Amino acid sequence: MLAVQGLAKRFQLPRQKGAAPATRDPRGHDGWFHAVRDVSFSCAPGEVLGLLGPNGAGKTTTLRLLSTALKADAGKALVNGVDLLQQPLLARQQIGFLSGSTGLYGRLTARENVEYFGRLHGMDSAHLKRRCDYLFELLQMQDYGSKRADQLSTGMKQKCAIARTVVHEPQIVILDEPTTGLDVMSSKILLDFIASYKALRIPLVFSTHHLHEVEKLCDRVCIINHGKTAFNGTVDELRHLGGSADLYDAFIGVINRED
Structure with a gap:
């Protein structure tokens, strides 16, 4: 079981002259950029969770926090009772993490x-x-x-x-956009691989911009927008909240509600 509660991470901003306030990301203030402000979700054994959000929303930072590559400023992330943030060395033995790089x-x-x-x-x-x-x-x-x-x-x-x-x-698998840049055949093999983890009863989290992958594989969805959880629930609940049976339209509906 993976349980993430109130995850937060900020980075100090470089000094810049002449930046127009209207063009700044709302997460940048007081000399800090709050990349992840309040992210919470869960993924049970045998579940696949899709992590969604616009570019720059905080998805990759969230996954890097879970992988212990970055140290969180606040929040908790528990895997089978082990706190990833407080016991990073022990946590790394239980995590399989694929980053974009x-x-x-x-x-x-x-x-x-x-x-x-x-x-x-x-x-x-x-x-x-x-x-x-x-x-x-x-x-x-x-x-x-x-x-x-x-x-x-x-x-x-x-x-x-x-x-x-x-x-x-590993006892939990985290994949950051695993099918980006792949052809159809390679993508199919990787998606089948992700699906196989349901039978193994291992929680798997993957970020993607391809909502057909979410529809095919995911039991739960977490949408991050401006560093915060905008939605956390099942695929059917996403359709209901977003006001459309089409996942692309439902996703846009949730983002527009937040904006």
């Missing part, structure tokens, strides 16, 4: 990259081999497992990054 070591093969991160998590050789075999088959990576990462296509690299994200069998 998750990189690979170009001179290592696809398989070597995944194995390397498995070893960092203390996996023994036999278990690591079985786990890699399983992931490479699930993500259809067998044909290029021995190919260097710097020679892989965008879709191949993303699948490899997904495999290294979950090789240690």
